[in-house]
Amino acid sequence: MSALETNAMNNDPILKVEHLSMRFGGLMAINDLSFEARRGDITALIGPNGAGKTTVFNCVTGFYKPTMGMISMTQQSGKKFLLERMPDFEITRDAKVARTFQNIRMFSGLTVLENLLVAQHNMLMRASGYTILGLLGFSGYRRAQAESIELAKHWLEKANLIDRADDPAGDLPYGAQRRLEIARAMCTGPEFLCLDEPAAGLNPRESLALNDLLRSIRKDTGTSILLIEHDMSVVMEISDHVIVLEYGQKISDGTPDAVKNDPRVIAAYLGVEDEEVEEVIEQIEEIQETDGEQGGKH
Amino acid sequence: MATTTYSTESAAGNLTARALREGFYAGLVAFGLFFLFVGLETTQNIRNELVLNQRWGLLAIFVAVAAVGRFLGVLYLQPWIASRKAAKAAEVEKAAPESFIARNFSKIAIAALVLMPPVAVLLFGVQGSLKWVDNFGIQILIYVMLAWGLNIVVGLAGLLDLGYVAFYAVGAYSYALLSQHFGFSFWILLPLAGILAAFWGMILGFPVLRLKGDYLAIVTLAFGEIIRLVLINWTEVTKGTFGISGIPKASVFGIWSFDVSAPNNFAKAFDLPMSSAYYKIFLFYVILALALLTAYVTIRLRRMPIGRAWEALREDEIACRSLGINTVTTKLTAFATGAMFGGFAGSFFAVRQGFVSPESFVFLESAIILAIVVLGGMGSLVGIAVAATVMVGGTELLREMTFLKTVFGPDFTPELYRMLIFGLAMVVVMVWKPRGFVGSREPTAFLHERKSVSGSFTKEGHG
Numbered sequence: 235m236s237a238l239e240t241n242a243m244n245n246d247p248i249l250k251v252e253h254l255s256m257r258f259g260g261l262m263a264i265n266d267l268s269f270e271a272r273r274g275d276i277t278a279l280i281g282p283n284g285a286g287k288t289t290v291f292n293c294v295t296g297f298y299k300p301t302m303g304m305i306s307m308t309q310q311s312g313k314k315f316l317l318e319r320m321p322d323f324e325i326t327r328d329a330k331v332a333r334t335f336q337n338i339r340m341f342s343g344l345t346v347l348e349n350l351l352v353a354q355h356n357m358l359m360r361a362s363g364y365t366i367l368g369l370l371g372f373s374g375y376r377r378a379q380a381e382s383i384e385l386a387k388h389w390l391e392k393a394n395l396i397d398r399a400d401d402p403a404g405d406l407p408y409g410a411q412r413r414l415e416i417a418r419a420m421c422t423g424p425e426f427l428c429l430d431e432p433a434a435g436l437n438p439r440e441s442l443a444l445n446d447l448l449r450s451i452r453k454d455t456g457t458s459i460l461l462i463e464h465d466m467s468v469v470m471e472i473s474d475h476v477i478v479l480e481y482g483q484k485i486s487d488g489t490p491d492a493v494k495n496d497p498r499v500i501a502a503y504l505g506v507e508d509e510e511v512e513e514v515i516e517q518i519e520e521i522q523e524t525d526g527e528q529g530g531k532h
Numbered sequence: 533m534a535t536t537t538y539s540t541e542s543a544a545g546n547l548t549a550r551a552l553r554e555g556f557y558a559g560l561v562a563f564g565l566f567f568l569f570v571g572l573e574t575t576q577n578i579r580n581e582l583v584l585n586q587r588w589g590l591l592a593i594f595v596a597v598a599a600v601g602r603f604l605g606v607l608y609l610q611p612w613i614a615s616r617k618a619a620k621a622a623e624v625e626k627a628a629p630e631s632f633i634a635r636n637f638s639k640i641a642i643a644a645l646v647l648m649p650p651v652a653v654l655l656f657g658v659q660g661s662l663k664w665v666d667n668f669g670i671q672i673l674i675y676v677m678l679a680w681g682l683n684i685v686v687g688l689a690g691l692l693d694l695g696y697v698a699f700y701a702v703g704a705y706s707y708a709l710l711s712q713h714f715g716f717s718f719w720i721l722l723p724l725a726g727i728l729a730a731f732w733g734m735i736l737g738f739p740v741l742r743l744k745g746d747y748l749a750i751v752t753l754a755f756g757e758i759i760r761l762v763l764i765n766w767t768e769v770t771k772g773t774f775g776i777s778g779i780p781k782a783s784v785f786g787i788w789s790f791d792v793s794a795p796n797n798f799a800k801a802f803d804l805p806m807s808s809a810y811y812k813i814f815l816f817y818v819i820l821a822l823a824l825l826t827a828y829v830t831i832r833l834r835r836m837p838i839g840r841a842w843e844a845l846r847e848d849e850i851a852c853r854s855l856g857i858n859t860v861t862t863k864l865t866a867f868a869t870g871a872m873f874g875g876f877a878g879s880f881f882a883v884r885q886g887f888v889s890p891e892s893f894v895f896l897e898s899a900i901i902l903a904i905v906v907l908g909g910m911g912s913l914v915g916i917a918v919a920a921t922v923m924v925g926g927t928e929l930l931r932e933m934t935f936l937k938t939v940f941g942p943d944f945t946p947e948l949y950r951m952l953i954f955g956l957a958m959v960v961v962m963v964w965k966p967r968g969f970v971g972s973r974e975p976t977a978f979l980h981e982r983k984s985v986s987g988s989f990t991k992e993g994h995g
Contacts, residue, residue, distance in 0.1 A: 322854065323852075326854060340848070341848055343989045345977075345983075365836050419854075
């Protein structure tokens with residue numbers, strides 16, 4: 235339902251990945267992958283361990299330079315960025331793509347509030363005249379600092395962390411650190427948010443809270459989200475669009491329901507019993523044939 | 533009732549027996565260790581023959597100290613420590629309001645430093661105050677300033693720099709050379725020396741930005757040595773190992789001079805007896821002002837986005853990049869800012885000594901400055917100031933301990949043991965307080981209340 239609404243509202247792709255390949259020595263981590271993430275959607279990237287999901291993320295956010303392919307991001311304003319050509323920090327600063335990490339990366343010695351202020355570095359740098367005006371005590375910086383604290387407060391409330399604002403980030407429990415990492419990414423003012431396993435290690439209640447947080451992020455800010463997730467309750471619940479990877483290749487792409495019933499996905503995830511192997515192979519071949527026919531018609 | 537007395541008695545007996553046993557073992561180990569070191573001594577006699585002296589008395593003292601020390605330690609010290617620990621654990625932890633001194637420590641310290649020269653003059657006379665103002669005051673403050681400068685690079689940004697003395701040297705030689713060749717005054721050259729040092733900080737920064745941790749430390753170490761070797765070997769400009777002497781003195785903003793022949797001499801202008809002490813007192817206030825400037829700028833910078841980015845860089849560089857922070861320029865500014873204060877300190881050093889030579893800028897200086905930063909607690913200004921006072925003031929104090937000569941004989945020179953004591957002190961402090969004197973950090977912004985962050989959460993940085 236919500237997917238239909240957002241699609242109707244805005245249907246242009248925000249992120250377009252075309253023929254992306256990434257090779258590490260002899261290993262082809264991603265092989266000719268193409269997909270799109272639509273504006274305002276929550277797109278999920280799933281697949282078994284080692285399928286190349288995090289590699290896709292690292293390519294999109296500039297931490298890896300892809301061997302081949304094109305990754306283009308179109309902002310709301312229509313401005314287009316070719317992400318594979320940009321260094322990682324510019325992707326966040328200029329293209330407005332923010333990310334979180336599979337193993338949480340907090341500034342554990344800084345307080346929760348400071349973590350969120352660091353995320354607003356570029357805005358504050360400009361306001362402080364690249365430190366010089368701020369050092370001389372110009373009022374512009376003080377105003378910008380107050381604004382940045384207001385923004386931080388807004389996201390702390392959203393992430394339900396306002397009571398712990400002055401505690402060191404390393405002191406928070408695991409689930410709170412996950413929420414803080416998302417709040418921190420949102421403080422950079424992104425149009426596209428990449429979350430690497432945001433529900434990993436969360437208990438069911440925290441998982442539900444995460445779903446609510448992600449939905450409200452999309453609803454209130456219009457930020458499109460790309461997420462990697464193993465927790466199917468999160469994926470099926472909130473995503474509008476699911477892409478399944480296996481061995482660096484896309485094996486399925488569609489709505490959660492369509493993907494759930496795709497035999498290739500089931501085979502990839504569950505494996506199949508010996509006596510059913512031939513049956514499944516037949517099914518897959520049929521699907522590939524129909525795919526091929528469709529491709530031919532285009 | 534009877535049983536408990538019995539058990540305590542037997543426990544006491546056990547303890548004495550254990551203390552005796554351990555004391556004996558300690559004596560045995562000490563004997564084995566010191567037999568060759570202390571018990572035997574080889575000297576040359578007048579005919580250049582090697583003579584073996586036996587020093588059984590001295591060896592006996594060493595062994596006895598070890599044995600008795602261990603015995604007393606086991607019997608009295610260990611139970612006392614254990615009981616104190618137990619008492620401490622039993623004590624209900626309550627947040628005692630900080631005492632007046634603890635709350636206003638830095639203000640009191642600054643006031644004491646400002647009042648120190650006049651008090652020294654009143655107590656010891658004009659000439660007698662020299663020792664306190666120059667040997668202690670200026671010497672310590674130079675190291676405080678250097679350590680505060682290095683603190684920006686190591687303590688805040690987490691970049692291990694073993695060649696900090698290079699920037700000190702750049703500052704000192706900039707002042708020495710530019711004042712001799714162009715006759716610029718101290719007050720023009722002070723900022724210029726800082727800018728030149730910052731420039732060299734950038735030059736060092738560029739190639740080493742890709743390096744992390746140990747590799748960065750080694751390259752910065754090499755950079756420090758390169759600067760020193762250039763100073764030694766570029767004789768046409770630097771006069772090599774002879775150094776540059778006759779560096780002009782600073783003046784009070786050109787109003788009063790400290791040159792004896794000058795008509796506007798400070799002592800003459802105020803009808804005071806001629807003494808070099810006035811110049812030293814003036815220099816004391818200059819370095820105090822420079823050190824306070826360093827502290828002020830550091831405090832201000834920590835509340836700026838750049839300061840927070842430095843600290844974030846120390847905590848996690850990859851996360852910094854994911855937040856759109858250009859880590860290259862952030863690291864460069866840390867290097868340049870730290871180097872700039874090193875350059876200020878260097879030009880002050882040149883004007884104070886009146887003489888610079890490459891010998892003043894050896895690796896040991898970098899090591900001492902780094903040791904002060906680590907000992908004080910990385911990132912903490914107060915801790916570093918305390919560490920500098922203890923380290924530098926301590927070594928100066930050793931010179932004062934002439935009474936030790938009556939104990940160890942007239943050949944004993946306590947200051948030769950300064951490195952030994954320095955090392956020991958470092959080991960002791962690192963065992964007692966692994967995060968330095970002040971391990972916690974003050975947050976730069978807060979919503980509800982300012983709580984200091986325990987040292988167990990902050991990281992040392994890895995690049």
